[in-house]
Amino acid sequence: xxxxxxxxxxxMTDEEAQFLCENFCNSGFHKREDYLRSILFGYKMEEKRxxxxxxxxxxxxxxxxxxNQLTRNSNTGQSVDGxxxxxxKTEFSELKNQVMExxx
Numbered sequence: 001x002x003x004x005x006x007x008x009x010x011x012m013t014d015e016e017a018q019f020l021c022e023n024f025c026n027s028g029f030h031k032r033e034d035y036l037r038s039i040l041f042g043y044k045m046e047e048k049r050x051x052x053x054x055x056x057x058x059x060x061x062x063x064x065x066x067x068n069q070l071t072r073n074s075n076t077g078q079s080v081d082g083x084x085x086x087x088x089k090t091e092f093s094e095l096k097n098q099v100m101e102x103x104x
Contacts, residue, residue, distance in 0.1 A: 050102055059095050063088060 012020065020032075028049075029035040037043070066088050074080050 052098070052102060056095065056098060056102075059091070059098075063091055063095065066091075 024032050024035045027035050027038075029038070066084070070080050070084060070088065
């Protein structure tokens with residue numbers, strides 16, 4: 001037996017239906033009824049993330065780890081390899097460009 005037995009039918013104009021469809025598509029929900037329930041009952045909604053979001057976070061973490069290693073070496077008196085520093089700078093620049101492309 002279904003948990004939710006009551007149905008509600010709503011009529012909308014084309015503009016209202018389009019607005020609902022656009023917001024639903026950007027919501028990250030897989031079913032429209034879940035999206036509507038979240039609006040009605042005040043659930044917190046997160047917008048759907050960009051497909052490249054996970055790979056960008058991974059790259060940021062990797063660059064952060066490299067930067068921490070170089071900083072640790074520098075603080076302990078060990079020499080910091082200029083090639084490593086230049087590679088890190090290049091990676092950071094490439095990642096910055098990817099992020100800027102996402103938000104254009």
